[in-house]
Amino acid sequence: MSNEIRVRFAPSPTGYLHVGSLRTALYNYLYAKKTGGKFILRIEDTDQSRYVDGAVENLISTLKTMGLNYDEGPIINGDFGPYYQSERTEIYQRYVDELIEKGKAYRCFCTEKDLVRMRQERKTRGLDTRYNGQCLSLGKQEINDNLKKGKKYVIRLKIPKEGEITFYDIVREKVTFPWDMVDDQILIKSDGFPTYHLANVIDDHLMQISHVIRGEEWLSSVPKHLFLYEAFGWKPPKMCHLPLLLNADKSKLSKRQGDVAVEDFLKKGYLPETLLNFVALLGWHTPGNEELFTLQELEKAFSLKRINKSGSVFDLEKLNWMNGHYLRELDLKVIGQYAKKYFQQAGYKIENEQHYNELVEIARKRITTLEEVTEFAKPFFSKLVFTKENIEILSSTTSQTLFEYWIDKMEENQEMSETLINKLLKQSAQELGIKGKNLYPPLRLALYGSEHGPELPTIMDILGKEKVITRLGDCLK
């Protein structure tokens, strides 16, 4: 076997990409990049009842927009396919037969009802809810009879009854489980499909996965998996269980307490750059103080050894701050590209590229998500609406004088430049004696609809001379 690092992201296509899964995918990807290994995407679709139409496509496209490109997987394939577990059922069947022959697994004819009753009973007795192993004692004859009768069955793992297992996890280091706490896990369901536990072990082995990097919720399944590797005589991959992502109340991050789908965050106007950077820091940090990373920088800085053990709260406030940061720091052209969609949605036509850039520049300094990007452009695309207080300001004597003066001067001059505007601003103060509070707010209000906002020359430049004159004129009594 080669020493190549091969890691995999193995989601089940049940709808959307969870931010926790995004982090798992990212860490896998980063580890592959860091070590020059391969990043594999495998679709764990062994539960037909949870099949969601279009989920795989959605998953792949989200990974793509996040920039997490895989080396092997659906569509692009590779030497270890197929990469859909639903297309590998024959493989699993073959291996499970081997397990039965070796006495490491057995058929169980208990019905779902039997199991529910069994669990109930054990619970009331204060025991754990493991399978009681009653089908283990079935004789050859009984088994054959049952099979002949066409009785449905599952195949279970024959877990040792005593002793314990210790293994090493890259994050948690030494972990020990007593065998008598491990259930005789179902390997093949009565519909013939494998469970995650079987499929995952067989695939990881056949695909030569070197490191299993996944969420902590899998930690307690590791004994079953290691037992399988042992039963097959295979060398298990290194284990690496990531701390959970939590809600504000510290429970496992769930949909009930807000968005968890990457798609939702994207739609809301969070940048892929933000999401990647933010999620990378949930459970991993460099020794230094730096916390702003591009994907490329993460590829260099990442290390499995620096993943911490405790779960981390997904803090929206920090996410917002970081998104604001990227909104401001990324190339204006990049933000402009991202923002186009929102202008379209708002029905704002982009006619002048330079003005568009100015609009984006105005907005990016004041917003936290892209969704708000058109808010600051609105005054340029629609009629201004004034409140009572606004009208008071606009109709004051000084304001009226000011507007008349500006209209005159604008009409006198051929072209409206920044220097002209600044000159007029100065002259307003000198010739009219109108300055400060009486100068800027009324003008901005008349032209932009708000006392606060962008600098006057910027507003006027985007508006253009014609519109400046009409808007000022509109405010005359």
Add this chain to the structure above:
RNA sequence: GUCCCGUUGGUCUAGUGGUUAGGACUCAGGAUUUUCAUUCCUGCAUCAGGGGUUCAACUCCCCUACGGGAUGCCA
């Protein structure tokens, strides 16, 4: 219930047997700016508790508490 895992400010975290326990977000105050925003500066606030070990423990060990995960013919 049982098993496993975890615990540095409200949140994300750095840190290590001897530090004034560092940074970021949030919050408060200030500076810059015609305003808002941006930016910058300052401040508030932390080693869950109790026992050990040690000259010395946030750091190592044990216990307790709290939190989380698993306990499916889901992944």
